[in-house]
Amino acid sequence: MNHSHYPKDDSFRVSLNGRYRIANLWQGLFFSALVIAILSLVALLYNVVDGAFGYVAYEYKHAPSEFTAKPLDQLNKQELLELLKTNLSSGAYKKLDNDKPMGERSKSVLVTLVLERLFQIDTKQTWSMTDSILHSNDIKAEVADKYPKAILEFRSWLTPVFLTTPMSSKAEFAGVRTAILGSLWMVGIAILFALPIGTGAAIYLQEYADKNFINRIIQTNINNLAGVPSIVYGMLGLAIFVRTFEGFTSGSMFGVTDSNGRTVLSAGLTMGTLVLPLIIINAQEAIKAVPDSLRQAAFGVGATRWQTVWHHVLPNALPGILTGSILAVSRAIGETAPLIVVGASTFISVDPSGPFSKFTALPIQIYQWTTRAQSEFHSIAASAIIVLLILLLTLNATAVLLRNRVQRKY
Amino acid sequence: MTYIASKMNQLDLSKKFRPGESLIQALLFLAGFLSIFITLAIVYELGKEAWLFFGNPDVTFAKFFGTTTWQPGIGHFGIWPLVTSTLITSLIAMVVSLPLGLAVALYLSEYASPKARSALKPILEILAGIPTVVYGYFALLFMTPLLQKIFGEGVGVYNMASAGIVMGIMILPLISSMSEDALSAVPRALREGAYAMGATKFETSIQVVLPAALSGIGAALIIGISRAVGETMIVAIAAGSGPNFTFNPFKAAETMTGHIARISGGDLSYNSIDYTSLFAIALMLFLVTLVLNLVSQAVINRFRQRYE
Numbered sequence: 082m083n084h085s086h087y088p089k090d091d092s093f094r095v096s097l098n099g100r101y102r103i104a105n106l107w108q109g110l111f112f113s114a115l116v117i118a119i120l121s122l123v124a125l126l127y128n129v130v131d132g133a134f135g136y137v138a139y140e141y142k143h144a145p146s147e148f149t150a151k152p153l154d155q156l157n158k159q160e161l162l163e164l165l166k167t168n169l170s171s172g173a174y175k176k177l178d179n180d181k182p183m184g185e186r187s188k189s190v191l192v193t194l195v196l197e198r199l200f201q202i203d204t205k206q207t208w209s210m211t212d213s214i215l216h217s218n219d220i221k222a223e224v225a226d227k228y229p230k231a232i233l234e235f236r237s238w239l240t241p242v243f244l245t246t247p248m249s250s251k252a253e254f255a256g257v258r259t260a261i262l263g264s265l266w267m268v269g270i271a272i273l274f275a276l277p278i279g280t281g282a283a284i285y286l287q288e289y290a291d292k293n294f295i296n297r298i299i300q301t302n303i304n305n306l307a308g309v310p311s312i313v314y315g316m317l318g319l320a321i322f323v324r325t326f327e328g329f330t331s332g333s334m335f336g337v338t339d340s341n342g343r344t345v346l347s348a349g350l351t352m353g354t355l356v357l358p359l360i361i362i363n364a365q366e367a368i369k370a371v372p373d374s375l376r377q378a379a380f381g382v383g384a385t386r387w388q389t390v391w392h393h394v395l396p397n398a399l400p401g402i403l404t405g406s407i408l409a410v411s412r413a414i415g416e417t418a419p420l421i422v423v424g425a426s427t428f429i430s431v432d433p434s435g436p437f438s439k440f441t442a443l444p445i446q447i448y449q450w451t452t453r454a455q456s457e458f459h460s461i462a463a464s465a466i467i468v469l470l471i472l473l474l475t476l477n478a479t480a481v482l483l484r485n486r487v488q489r490k491y
Numbered sequence: 492m493t494y495i496a497s498k499m500n501q502l503d504l505s506k507k508f509r510p511g512e513s514l515i516q517a518l519l520f521l522a523g524f525l526s527i528f529i530t531l532a533i534v535y536e537l538g539k540e541a542w543l544f545f546g547n548p549d550v551t552f553a554k555f556f557g558t559t560t561w562q563p564g565i566g567h568f569g570i571w572p573l574v575t576s577t578l579i580t581s582l583i584a585m586v587v588s589l590p591l592g593l594a595v596a597l598y599l600s601e602y603a604s605p606k607a608r609s610a611l612k613p614i615l616e617i618l619a620g621i622p623t624v625v626y627g628y629f630a631l632l633f634m635t636p637l638l639q640k641i642f643g644e645g646v647g648v649y650n651m652a653s654a655g656i657v658m659g660i661m662i663l664p665l666i667s668s669m670s671e672d673a674l675s676a677v678p679r680a681l682r683e684g685a686y687a688m689g690a691t692k693f694e695t696s697i698q699v700v701l702p703a704a705l706s707g708i709g710a711a712l713i714i715g716i717s718r719a720v721g722e723t724m725i726v727a728i729a730a731g732s733g734p735n736f737t738f739n740p741f742k743a744a745e746t747m748t749g750h751i752a753r754i755s756g757g758d759l760s761y762n763s764i765d766y767t768s769l770f771a772i773a774l775m776l777f778l779v780t781l782v783l784n785l786v787s788q789a790v791i792n793r794f795r796q797r798y799e
Contacts (some may be wrong), residue, residue, distance in 0.1 A: 087721050092643065100691050100694070101691060103691075103693065104691040104692055104693035105692070107697075108598075108602060108692070109637075109692045110594060111594045111595070111597050111598035111602065112598055112602070113594075114591045114592075114595045114597050114598065115594070115598050115599070115611065116593030117591060118591065118595055118614070118615060118618065118660075118663055118667075119614055121618070121660045121663075122614060122617060122618050124629075125621070125625070125626075125629045126630060127701070128628075128629055128633040128743075129625070129628070129629075132632065140556065148580055165756075214709075236559060247763075256524060259507055263706075277522075278522045278525060280527060281518065281521075281522030281523070282519070282522040282523040282525065284519055285519035285522060285523040286523055289516055289519060289520070290523070296523075299523050299524065299526060299527060300532055301788070302526050302527055303526050304784075304788065305530070305781060305784050305785065305788075306526055306529060306530060308717055308780060308781075308784040309777060309780060309781070310720070310721025310722070310723070310748065310776055310777075310780055311721070311723065312723045312748050312751055312752065312773070312776070313533060313722065313773050313776060313777045313780075315722070315751075316537060316751070316755075316769065317529075317532060317536055317537075318774040319755065320537075320539075320540065320770070321532060321537035323535060324576045325759060335527070337673070338603070354529055357526065357529070358526065358709070361526070362669065383511060385512050386512065386516075387511070387512050387516075389517045411620065414500060414622075415620075415621075415623070415624070415625075416621025416622070417622065417623065417624040417723070417724045418723035418724055418727075418748070420758075421727075421752050421755065421756045422751065422752065422755040424755075424756075435609075444622055444624045444724075447624050447625070447628065448624050448627070448727075448728065449723065451624075451628045451631060451632070451728055452631075452728060453686070459628075459632060462628060463628070466625050466628060469625070470625070471619075471621065472622070473622070474618060477620060
């Protein structure tokens with residue numbers, strides 16, 4: 082036999098080794114891309130947590146000793162009330178009492194009021210969690226040097242009080258209560274609008290539609306709508322819900338007078354329009370997954386098309402449809418741009434009371450606080466982000482659990 | 492026999508008219524048709540206001556495309572500063588997300604064990620589920636200081652580079668999951684064939700699997716661009732607030748989406764030139780993303796390799 086095609090030396094082995102080296106190098110590169118992605122996520126989460134805790138140096142504009150001899154945390158509720166009554170102007174006290182009777186407020190709320198209205202905290206500087214832990218002594222020395230009167234305190238900006246207090250113009254006293262309620266109202270309206278229509282459209286496309294021109298257009302159009310930038314939906318909402326249907330969305334049609342079209346109803350409808358394609362696409366997948374034998378059996382015993390859909394297809398597709406709507410809800414909760422355009426107000430300190438209220442939402446607050454220059458606002462933005470992420474994580478975990486249960490069934 | 496036959500003749504087997512069924516079908520059709528109506532409403536509303544904007548005697552074609560200052564309130568109508576910053580941030584985002592996303596997809600589909608894959612994919616899904624306003628916070632308070640540390644004084648507090656990089660991280664999961672779908676749709680036989688010829692795993696991935704999945708990856712790229720062009724919050728927070736005609740990525744410049752968000756967030760009177768100009772920008776955005784999405788779908792449908 083003639084072996085002259087084969088190289089006589091070991092150049093074959095050498096080139097093979099070279100090829101393996103290149104292969105391993107690239108495998109390492111591919112893996113490092115994954116590591117970069119994971120590191121980005123870690124950096125993002127760490128950055129948020131880093132902002133939400135840390136040292137804060139503040140001074141009182143009016144020393145506590147001007148008002149009371151006892152330390153604040155030793156005063157009981159009666160003494161706190163007395164303190165507020167004597168030191169606030171009667172008009173200011175009356176206004177507070179009108180918002181919510183003073184006697185019904187809890188002690189911690191009264192303490193906050195004393196701090197906010199009487200002592201008047203003036204935050205000088207804040208530090209991130211990492212700096213606070215690693216350079217604790219430097220910070221203490223710096224504060225003693227720069228702000229001799231200031232109090233230095235390690236603070237968690239995310240507290241139960243943060244969740245339950247309304248908006249305030251001072252970062253130290255601001256909370257996300259109004260924002261969370263606004264987000265819930267908005268999402269509730271969006272789902273009430275989009276879920277029935279989206280499910281209906283999915284049923285039509287999967288169960289009724291022939292493969293004709295119009296239905297193909299509808300399907301292509303839904304896929305395209307899912308890719309339209311969210312801010313364009315905001316512009317649509319501004320033009321249609323806020324402006325054209327102002328009589329309806331402001332509630333003036335129903336006798337509400339103190340409002341314009343920039344209400345939670347407009348925002349909810351806009352957000353509903355935005356998540357509609359998502360809901361349709363997910364519901365279609367859920368309906369597609371129902372085995373055809375169920376339909377055949379129903380038709381076989383003489384059921385009409387709607388009876389088949391209502392009694393057999395829908396109940397089996399329901400968990401999938403719900404999973405899709407939970408994902409749509411989590412999209413709607415995090416979406417910011419359309420709300421800015423539709424006009425979620427940024428400073429709202431009263432809870433939304435109905436569909437015709439002005440409102441603010443969690444992502445809007447995060448946006449507003451992030452774009453402020455003072456670092457204490459970045460800290461509460463970070464706290465609000467943690468609240469938002471926990472909310473989303475809960476929703477998505479529910480969706481995943483639901484999905485797994487369905488998968489086990491078939 | 493004749494008895495059954497006579498009964499059969501009396502049986503009416505033609506389709507019965509059921510008004511309830513027809514009504515339900517009509518309602519369901521309307522629900523489906525609403526999506527068409529939404530598209531028409533977008534085109535009509537954006538088009539109507541944009542028409543008012545371009546109908547304004549001060550706004551000429553030459554000014555719109557020929558000048559580089561955008562301040563509709565005082566008669567400057569050059570769209571370029573908004574367009575260039577949108578292009579620059581999107582370009583940076585794609586430079587970050589395409590290689591990383593593709594590498595992640597290749598690793599997950601060709602190298603990772605099924606167990607590792609099921610552990611790693613949720614991490615990417617978390618990355619995909621984070622709201623864009625949180626990415627904006629990350630860009631402004633992490634990426635910008637980091638860039639300032641690396642590149643020094645030249646990096647502004649607001650800059651396009653930081654917004655673009657973070658936008659790339661945001662789009663990465665989209666690119667990687669779409670590309671991975673395309674890669675794992677390539678049949679095993681192709682890989683086995685390459686191995687049988689003595690190819691290494693890397694050579695198989697790059698020279699056999701990747702070309703076979705190229706249409707899916709192309710579609711992912713186009714969808715990624717469309718997402719980057721339409722992304723609002725990251726650029727609104729981190730890229731700057733004010734149109735600025737510059738090609739320096741470390742300078743602040745407002746994008747089309749960022750401009751809409753900033754102007755519409757303030758007090759805006761209807762029928763002002765500011766108001767109509769926003770709709771003109773939104774219409775451009777809508778058309779650009781629509782074309783990109785359609786092209787992406789066409790690429791998937793046209794070049795899909797059928798292995799059966």
